[in-house]
Amino acid sequence: MENLVVVSAILPIHIKEENGTLKAEVSPGGLVTALKQVLKNKKALWVGWGGTPELKEEIKRTIFEAGKKEGFLLYPVSLTNEEITDFFNGFSNGIIWPLFHTFQAYCRFEPQYWEAYKKVNRKFAYTIKDISSEGDFIWVHDYHFFLLPKYIRELGINRKIAFFLHIPFPTPELFFKIPWRVEILEGLLEYDLIGFHTFLDRKNFLDCVDELVEGVNILSREPITEISYKGKRVKVGVFPISIDFELYDRKAREIEKYTSDKKIIFGVDRLDYTKGLIHKLKAYKRFLEKYPEYHKRVIFMQTVAPNIKKLPEYDSLKVEFEHLVSDINGTFGSIDWTPVYYVARRMKFDDLIRFYRSADVCWVNSIKDGMNLVGKEFAASNIDETGVLMLSEFAGAATELYKDVLLVNPYDIEKTADTLKEALELPLEKKREYMKNLREHIKKYNISWWGNTFLDAAFGKKIEDFPPLEEDYPLHEIFKQL
Numbered sequence: 186m187e188n189l190v191v192v193s194a195i196l197p198i199h200i201k202e203e204n205g206t207l208k209a210e211v212s213p214g215g216l217v218t219a220l221k222q223v224l225k226n227k228k229a230l231w232v233g234w235g236g237t238p239e240l241k242e243e244i245k246r247t248i249f250e251a252g253k254k255e256g257f258l259l260y261p262v263s264l265t266n267e268e269i270t271d272f273f274n275g276f277s278n279g280i281i282w283p284l285f286h287t288f289q290a291y292c293r294f295e296p297q298y299w300e301a302y303k304k305v306n307r308k309f310a311y312t313i314k315d316i317s318s319e320g321d322f323i324w325v326h327d328y329h330f331f332l333l334p335k336y337i338r339e340l341g342i343n344r345k346i347a348f349f350l351h352i353p354f355p356t357p358e359l360f361f362k363i364p365w366r367v368e369i370l371e372g373l374l375e376y377d378l379i380g381f382h383t384f385l386d387r388k389n390f391l392d393c394v395d396e397l398v399e400g401v402n403i404l405s406r407e408p409i410t411e412i413s414y415k416g417k418r419v420k421v422g423v424f425p426i427s428i429d430f431e432l433y434d435r436k437a438r439e440i441e442k443y444t445s446d447k448k449i450i451f452g453v454d455r456l457d458y459t460k461g462l463i464h465k466l467k468a469y470k471r472f473l474e475k476y477p478e479y480h481k482r483v484i485f486m487q488t489v490a491p492n493i494k495k496l497p498e499y500d501s502l503k504v505e506f507e508h509l510v511s512d513i514n515g516t517f518g519s520i521d522w523t524p525v526y527y528v529a530r531r532m533k534f535d536d537l538i539r540f541y542r543s544a545d546v547c548w549v550n551s552i553k554d555g556m557n558l559v560g561k562e563f564a565a566s567n568i569d570e571t572g573v574l575m576l577s578e579f580a581g582a583a584t585e586l587y588k589d590v591l592l593v594n595p596y597d598i599e600k601t602a603d604t605l606k607e608a609l610e611l612p613l614e615k616k617r618e619y620m621k622n623l624r625e626h627i628k629k630y631n632i633s634w635w636g637n638t639f640l641d642a643a644f645g646k647k648i649e650d651f652p653p654l655e656e657d658y659p660l661h662e663i664f665k666q667l
């Protein structure tokens with residue numbers, strides 16, 4: 186039997202210990218949103234960190250049971266406190282995340298972070314060895330695992346291993362700053378397939394490989410590039426990720442619209458400096474200064490989910506963001522009008538859909554983003570086709586959706602303020618035309634299309650080829666290796 190083994194740094198459900206009791210929580214973010222929709226009720230084993238340093242039997246069991254309830258087969262890997270600090274927060278989120286999103290100034294190139302990165306990649310390689318069998322397919326996700334295939338191969342394991350990067354790949358000018366740049370590329374070239382969201386990401390990757398790695402030959406660039414390296418072929422493709430269109434569309438039809446005498450501007454983001462939240466508030470403030478006729482006629486609802494990354498940049502971002510919210514509300518607000526409604530938590534799914542369905546404008550302002558699923562979720566939920574998507578030109582989604590959105594450069598505060606006015610005043614016909622086109626595109630290129638296209642290029646398989654998750658899947662089968 187050929188099984189699918191999926192690897193991501195953190196499982197879709199992680200455990201938090203609060204006052205001595207264990208709590209299973211859904212992990213935030215786009216990777217989980219997208220993969221959940223592909224893997225739900227599939228007999229695919231999902232391997233990742235379970236959220237706590239220690240993995241007692243009770244914790245493993247809690248994760249397994251919580252996963253099974255949601256339709257997943259989860260296999261938690263333990264990380265020590267030191268590994269959480271140096272691999273997770275240090276190398277992955279303190280070097281790769283900022284650099285790949287053009288925030289070079291936030292990088293701390295500490296050698297101990299690199300050591301931890303190698304160690305944890307090795308740890309996952311041993312886990313893959315233990316839990317997979319010959320003929321299984323290994324699908325690895327994101328920037329935490331550039332070296333994983335190298336270590337798997339070193340253990341003498343010869344499985345098909347494919348990789349998808351959920352974040353952008355930087356230009357050579359940025360990538361070359363990494364002290365361990367050659368090792369990272371050589372590690373990546375051990376995958377059988379490497380997937381990116383956009384053609385620009387793939388171009389940047391190929392340019393870096395071309396410059397830095399000896400003995401590579403880039404054989405073709407279209408439609409799936411092939412590289413020859415150390416006597417083998419590596420495929421490099423572009424697979425723009427998407428959402429479960431039907432889920433959002435169906436849910437929106439079940440939920441009542443939020444009615445208001447004011448126009449609704451809606452933003453949904455994780456607390457992250459890459460999402461352009463500060464620039465968004467500055468542009469909104471400028472809009473209110475320039476166009477006083479909109480006072481008391483708009484609501485700007487911005488929901489910000491807390492970030493699990495423990496780094497000082499996130500603390501200062503929160504402080505600056507909240508300062509700006511109170512500055513705007515203090516400057517323009519009155520007893521009967523709050524210009525910014527700030528929701529400092531993860532919104533419940535039904536509330537999210539309700540606002541997507543009701544918003545006049547949905548605003549994605551990323552400084553840099555691999556894809557960004559929010560705009561796609563908004564369009565799928567906007568069943569009346571009356572909303573407008575204002576989308577940063579630096580989100581991967583812009584390369585796909587640019588014709589039917591209002592594009593903004595988040596650094597251009599003045600123009601963004603004007604574009605917000607334009608979005609609010611767009612004629613109904615134009616709004617309908619844009620939204621109809623967006624919805625058709627996202628319906629066709631949905632999450633199943635993404636999953637199937639990737640799995641086909643990687644393993645010659647479709648999602649349907651992997652069997653459904655059986656009700657009584659035996660626990661001991663999964664944990665026999667531990």
Ligand code: ADQ
Pocket residue numbers: 213214215216218219351352426453454455488489490530531532533537554555556557558559562
């Ligand atoms: P993220 O950076 O997490 O994902 P994004 O694609 O926008 O970014 O996904 C965020 C997800 O979390 C969406 O499903 C959204 O609805 C949800 N979410 C965010 N804030 C929320 C809130 N306050 N309340 C409720 N839900 C919230 C990474 C990359 C992206 C890429 C995805 C998938 O950074 O560029 O699109 O992976 O590959």
